[in-house]
Amino acid sequence: MHRARRVCRSWSILLSALLIGVGICSPVKADEALAKLRYPLSKSDGIRIPNIVLDLSEVPDNASAKAWGLESKLLCEEWFPVICRFLATEKWIPPETVRLVVKRDLDAPGVTSGATIQVSLKWITQHPDDFGMVIHELTHVIQNYPSDKTTPGWLVEGIADYIRYWKYEPEIPRQRLDPKTADYHQGYGTTGAFLAWLVQKYDRRIVLRLDAALRVKAYHPKLFQDVTGKSLDDLWQEFVRDLPK
Ligand SMILES: [Zn+2]
Known part of the structure; x- marks a missing residue:
């Protein structure tokens, strides 16, 4: 029995040595070659989603613009925190409100200034599937570079x-x-x-x-x-x- 206990202790010493050898007991150093292969997300998962306000004042009687605008509003609410995680937004304070304005006359499909996204009525009528354009503009709101x-x-x-x-x-x-x-x-x-x-x-x-x-x-x-x-x-x-x- 006494002998058995001694054997057991030797095994535990050997096991500890092995664990230290493979790095389990010691701090693991970041491996740069692996780190560059792992796509990171910024630590902004708890970020506040702004109030997305749909402005249809230039197209009050256009039912399809309203339907498109409501879908875009949902898209912005869902994708705002997703885009934030792909960008360096940990310390960024989002705007309280993002305005999504359907414009009767606008030369470009979409234009963003600060937290206001303007979209062209003509464009969304001809390309109702182009929600990717809204994602592009919403990314500009989140980029918000000085x-x-x-x-x-x-x-x-x-x-x-x-x-x-x-x-x-x-x-x-x-x-x-x-x-x-x-x-x-x-x-x-x-x-x-x-x-x-x-x-x-x-x-x-x-x-x-x-x-x-x-x-x-x-x-x-x-x-x-x-x-x-x-x-x-x-x-x-x-x-x-x-x-x-
Ligand atoms: Zn752009």
């Missing part, structure tokens, strides 16, 4: 379309980019496709990092180099070479 001359418009639009096309409607076939004419400065879907490629090929955290920098006027093209080890222009050339022929 105005700064170093903020590149192409990247702001690219992030909004990245959220739209890769997070909201990834099932929709992407438009083919022409390697001869495409340029990341074009913003929108072109930059969105570039960001998606960077996410997939280099680092799942890159959109969150870019968004975090834009929120504090700290964006610089060198950020692409910091994350990937390659310059923005070199990355673009590589992206174009990777485009399906």
Whole structure:
């Protein structure tokens, strides 16, 4: 019995040594190679959803605009916290109210200024399935970057379309980019496709990092180099070479 207890103690010493060896008993260091493969969500799951106010004052008698507007309102309420988790919104205070205004005359499908989204009656009548446009505009409400001359418009639009096309409607076939004419400065879907490629090929955290920098006027093209080890222009050339022929 005495002998058996001694054997048991030796086993426990051996087991402890093994556990320390595999890192269970010691703090585990973050593995950078793995961390860049894990898509992160920002810790903003408890964020307050603004009151989404539908403004139909310019189209009071249009039943289909009203139906479309009510559906858009629901979409905004559901997707507001989802988009917040894809962007660096931990310290961001959302607006109390987001206004969704259907405009009788508007040249663009949608336009966002601050927390007001304007959508074109003509566009939603001709494209009633284009709720992705609302997601793009709602992303602008959440981006809410301080105005700064170093903020590149192409990247702001690219992030909004990245959220739209890769997070909201990834099932929709992407438009083919022409390697001869495409340029990341074009913003929108072109930059969105570039960001998606960077996410997939280099680092799942890159959109969150870019968004975090834009929120504090700290964006610089060198950020692409910091994350990937390659310059923005070199990355673009590589992206174009990777485009399906
Ligand atoms: Zn936009």
